[in-house]
Amino acid sequence: MIARGTSPINICTLALLRSLHTSPPPPPTTKAGFAVLLRSASSRPHLKQIHALLLTTGLSHKNSLLTQLLLSLISIPDMSYARHLFDDMHKPRVFLWNTLIRAYARTNLPGDAIALYHDMRRLGVRPDSFTFPFVLKACADLLDVWLGMAIHSLVIKFRLVNDAIVQTELMIMYAKLGACDSAENIFESMSSGSKDLVAWNALISSFTQNGHADKALRLFHRMESAGMKPDSITLVSAISSCAYLGCLERGRRLHRRIKEEMLESNVFVDNALLDMYAKCGSMEEASKLFGEMQQRSIVSWSTMIGGYAVNGDSQRALSLFSRMQDEGVQPNHVTNLAVLSACSHAGLVGEGKEYFSRMLDPKVEHYASMVDLLGRSGHLEETYNFIKSMPIEQDAGVWGALLGACTIYHDLELGQLAADEVFRLAPGIPSYHVLLSNIYAASGRWDDVQKVRENMRGNHVRKVAAYSSVELDGEVYLFHEGSHGQWKEIYKKLDEVTTVLRGMGYEPVTGVVLHDVESEEKEAAVRTHSEKLAIAFSLTRMKSAGTPIRIMKNLRVCNDCHTFSKYVSRALGRDIIMRDKNRFHHFKDGECSCRDFW
Template sequence: MFLSAISSSLMPQFSSHLSRVVLRVSNILQLQQFHAQLIQHALHRHDYWVARLIAFCTHFHAPSDYICRIFDSIHQPGVMVFTNMLRYYSKCGGNNEILMLFEEMQNCGLKPDACVYPVVIKAAGNGGVLFHSQFVKMGLDSGKYIRNALLNAYGKYGPIEAGRLLFDEMTERSVADWNAIISGYWNWGCEGEAKRLFDLMPDKNVITWTTMVSGYSKMKDLENARSYFDRMPEKSVVSWNAMLSGFAQNGFSEEALSLFNEMVSTGVTPDETTLVTVISSCSSCGDPALAESVVKTLGDRGVCLNPFAKTALLDLYAKCGRLEMARKIFNELGVYRSSVTWNSMISAYMRTGDIPAANELFDQMPKKNVVSWNSMIAGYAQNGQSSLAIELFKEMINEHIMPDEVTMVSVISACGHLGALELGNWVVNFINAHHINLSLSGQNSLIFMYSRCGSMNEAKLIFDEMETRDVVSHNALITGFAAHGNGVEALKLMQKMKDEGIEPDRISYIGILTACSHSGMLEEGRKVFESINAPDIDHYACIVDLLGRVGKLDEARKVVEAMPVSPHAQVYGSLLNACRIHKRVDLGEFAANKLFELEPENSGNYILLSNMYASAGKWKEVDRIRELMKTRGLMKTTGWSWVEYDRKIHKFIVGDRSHEQSDEIYHTLAELKRKMKAAGYIADKSNVLRDVEDEDKEEMVGTHSERLAVAFCLLVSEQGTVIRVVKNLRICWDCHTAIKMISKLEKREIIVRDNNRFHHFKDNKCSCNDFW
C-alpha cells in the first residue's frame, strides 16, 4: 500500500506526505488504495481530499456509484467539492444532475467559481441563454469564459441575432469567441455571414477551418468543404473526420474511403470517430470485404478497434447478411454492447426471417429503447406477422414506451396488410391524441392502409389533404384504385400527377395497367403500355393479363413470345389465369408447363391447372397432376380467411370448428343455405374431387373459409354495417356466387379482399362483374 510506511506517530506530518503520495496515483486501483488510507486515518470527509478524490475519479473514469458515494460521505461540501462534482457530471453528460447540483450549491449559500457557470450554461441546453440577464445583474457578464459559453448557447439554440449582439459588444475577442459565432451562423444555415466572419477573423486556428469544412458539409456543398479542407495550414484528426463525415453522410462512400487512405498515409492516427465513419462508409457500399481491408490496414498500424468501431463493423456485417461474423463481434463486445449493438442484431435476424433468434435477443436485452421495439414491430410486419406486430405495439404502449413515427408507419402498414380498418382507425386516433407528427412517408402509409382496408374514400381524403405529395403518394392511391377495379379514377389520377409535374415511375405504370386490366379497359391499357419508353418485364406481365382477361388469349401469347427478355413466372401466371377464366385448356397447359419449370415448388400453379382439368371433366389429367404434386412433395396451400371484430382478428379455414362460436356460425350457414336454395342457388362442385359424394362436395364448398367468416360477421355485427373479409388465396367461383346472393338476402354490403383484388358485393352483384 502507498501509505503503509506512515506510522501513527507521524500524523502531524501526514498531510504533507499525502500531498507527495497523491502525485504517484496513476490508475483506478492505486486511487482506491489511496482512498482506503484516507478512510483509515479519518481524512475521507476532509473537503480538500474529497475534492481531489473526485477529480481523480473523473480522470480515471471511475464508476459513477463510487464517485457518488465519495461525494455523499461529506456532510457540508465546499465550493471545490461541488465544482469537481459538476465537472464530473459535465464529462459524462449528466445535464440534469448538473442543474440539480448547481441548485443545491446555491441553497447551501456557496458562491460558485466563475468556471462553474459555463458548465451550467451548457447543461441547461436551450435554457442556457436565460442565464444571460441573471449574469448581467450579478456583474458576471464580463467574464470571458461565461461570455463564450453564452455565445455557444445562442449559436446552438438562438436567437443568433442576440449572440451576434453579444459578440459585437466584446472589446476583446478570443479565437474561441470567433469560432463560437461562426459555428452559430452555420447552425442556423447562414452561410454568407459565417464566411464573412471567417474572412474578417484575424487569427484562425485549426478549429476555425474545421468549422468551415463541417458547415459546408452539412449544407451538402462538398466542393467548398473540400476547398477549405485542402487550404488548411494544419489539420487535426477532427479536421479529417469532418471531411470524411461530409463524404460519408452525403453518399460519397468511395470518396470517404479514398480520403481515409490519404489520411493514414500522411501518418495521422485515426480516432473513434474516424473508425466509425469509415466502417459506415463501407456499410453504405455494402462491401464487408472492404471493411475487412480497412480493419487489416489499421491492425498493421497498431490501431485497435474500440467498442464504437466494433459496433459499426457489426452493423455492417448484419446489413450484408454476414450473421456469423456479426454474432462473433456481438459476443466479443460482452459488457460493451450498446443498444445500437442489440438493435443491429435484432434487425439482422428479422431481415433474414429468423424470428425466433430475434425474439430471443429482444427478451435478453437489458434495456430496450424505442428503436428496439421498432426493430421488432417492423420485423414482424415485414415477415407477414402483422397480428404479432400489432400485439407487440400494444405491449410497447403498456410498457410506457412512447412510439415515434417509425413505429406508427410499421403499425399502420400491419393494419393495411390485415385489412383491419377498426384497428387502423384506433391507431390513427392514437397518433392524433399523442400529437405524433407524420412526415410524407407516414401519410403515404395511411393511404396504403385505407386502400388495403377497402376504404378508398378515406384514402382519397388523406391524399387530397396532403400539403405535399410525391410519386409514392400517387402510386399508393393508384394501386388502391387498381385493387378496387376503378380504372377510370386511376387514369384520372395519372393525368393529374403529370399536370403537377410528377413523372410516373415503373410502379405507377404497373398500377395503371392493373387498374385497366381489372376494369376490362383494353384500349386505354394499350395506350398506356405504348407510352412507356422502356417497358420492363412487369409491364409485359400486366399487358398479358389485360389481353387475357378480355379473351384475346392468342394475342397475349404472341406478346409473350415477342418479349425482349425471358418471361418470368408472373407473365405465365397471368396467361394461366386467363386460360382458367376462358376455359382454354390447351393454352393453359402451355403456361402451366412453363410455370412448372420456373416455379417447381409453387403448388398454386398445379392446383390451378388441376381445377381447369376438373372443370373440363378431364379426370385422368386431374389424377396425373395430383400424382405429380405428391411425387414432388407439394401440398396445397391452406386457404385462410379472417375478419376483424372488437379490435381482434378472427381466422377461419375450410370446415373450421375451432372458433368459440362455431355452433352458432354453422347454424347461421345452414339458415343461409336454406334461404339461398329457395332463391335458386345451386352449388358449383366442378372443382371438387370426383371420388367424393355429391352431398359431401356441397358440404366442402359450403364451409370454405370466406363463408365461415361472413357467417361470423352476420352473427356479431349490427344490421346494415359493412362486412369486411380478407382471404390469402383467390376467392373460389362458388363462394363468389354465394356471397353475391347473401348480400341481397341479408341486405348487407360485403367486401372481400382476396390475393388479387377487392370484391364489393351488394344486391347480388360484384364490383368485378364476375371477372377476376
C-alpha cells in the same frame, strides 16, 4: 464566360482550373490552405487534382488531410478512388475503417463491407462499437444467416453485446434473415435502460415487415402500457399492421387518436393511413384524408391510384392519375403498376396498351402486368407473342400471368408451356402448381392432376391453407376451411341462409371450380369454405344491416363463394366487402364491383 446551364459542380471545377492554371494565387502549401480547398471541392476531377497537389507539396503524410479527402470521396460517392486512397494510407485508425465499411454497406456493396472488416481484423485492428452496426447491416443485406451468427459471436467476444445500438442492429438483422424469434430474444435480453423508443420501434417494424402484424400490434400495446409514447415511426408500423390484417376499426381508432392526442404525424403516417383505408376497402375514408393532407408525396398518389384499382373503381384510379399529371407530379414505377392494375381489373386493354407505351423504362413487373391484362382479355396468342418480344428477361411472374390466363380460357397446351417456364424459374411457389392442376382438372385429365400433386410432394411444395378473417369489436376472428365442431351456431346459420338462397336460384358449384385455385374439387369443401363461415359468423353477430360485412381472405375467392356472396347481398340486403389475395369484391344488391372479372 460560363455557358448557360452549366452545373454548380462544373462552375466549381472551372473556378479551380482557373485558379490553378490561368491566374494566381498559387496552390496552397499549408495544411490550412488545403483544408479550405477541400471544403469547397465536390467532384471527382476536382478531388483528384487536390490529391495530386497534395502529393507534390510533401503534405501528404498529414493523415488528417487525406482523411478529409477520403470523406469527400465517400460522400460523392466514388468508392473505387476512395479505396485506392485508403490503401495508400499509413496505418489507418479504426475510425477510417469504420467509415469505409459504412460506405460500402450504404452503397449496396455489403460483400465489400464484410471483406474490408476481415482485412481490418487481419491487420490486428480492434473493432469498436461503431464497427458492428455497419457490419451487421451488411450481413442482413447479404441474407447470410451463418455469417450473421458468426458476427453476433464476435459482438459477444468483443464485449459489445450490451451496446443498445448494436443490439438494435442485431434485432433488425435477425428479423431480416427470417429469425424474428431471435430478434425478440435480443429485445427481451436488453436492459430497461437500453430499451429506448428506437429499440421498440425496430422490433415492432420488424414484425410488421415480416408478416407478423398481430405480434407487432401486441408489442405496440405493450410499449404503450410500459409508458412509452409512440412517435410517427411507431404509428406507421402500427397502422401498417392494421392494413395487413384488414383491421379497419383499430386503424380508425389510431387515426382518431393521432388527431385527438396530437400524436406526432407527418406524410409517412398519412400515407400509411391512406393505405390502411384502401386495404380495408374504405376508399371513402382514404379519399377524405387525401383531400385534407397538408403534404402529399408520390407514395400518397400511388397508394390512392392503386387503392381505387384493387377496389374496382378504375375510373377514379385513372382520373386521379390524370389529375396527378396535371399537377406536375412525375409517376414512379409503383404508380405505373397501379395504373396498369386499374386497366387490368377493368379489362381496359386499349387504355393499358396506351399507358404502357408511354412508360419510360418499364421493368419486368410492368411487363407481367401487361401479360395479365392481355391474357385476361383472352388474346392468348398475342400475349405469348408479347412475352417473346420482351427486350428484357422474363421472370416467373410474367409466365405465371400467362398461366393464369390459360386457366381462365382452358388453354391446356399454352398453359403447360407457361408452367414449364414458371417451374424452371421458380419451382417452389404453390399457387402456380395449383393453377396447372386446375387446368388439367378442367379438361378431366385426372392423371395429370395426380402428377402435379406428386411433383409438389417431391419438391416439398405445400399448398397454402386458406383462411378468412373478420374484425369485430377490435378482435380478429379466423376461419379455416372445413368442419369445426365448436361452430354449431355458424353452421346452423349457414344452412339457414343456403336454404333461402337456393329458393332464389342459387346452385352450389360442385364440379371443377375454375377460379378456385386453392380448394379441393369437392362439394363438401366448397360448402364449408372459410369465407362462407366468416359470412355466416358475421350474420349471427352483426344485426344492423347498415354496416357492411367485411371479410379478408388470404387466397383468391372461389367462384362458388363469389356467387354465394352476391346472393347474400341481395337476399338479405347486406353489403359484403371482401378482400382476397388479388383485389376487393364489393357485393351489393346481387352484384359485385368486379363485374365477375377477376
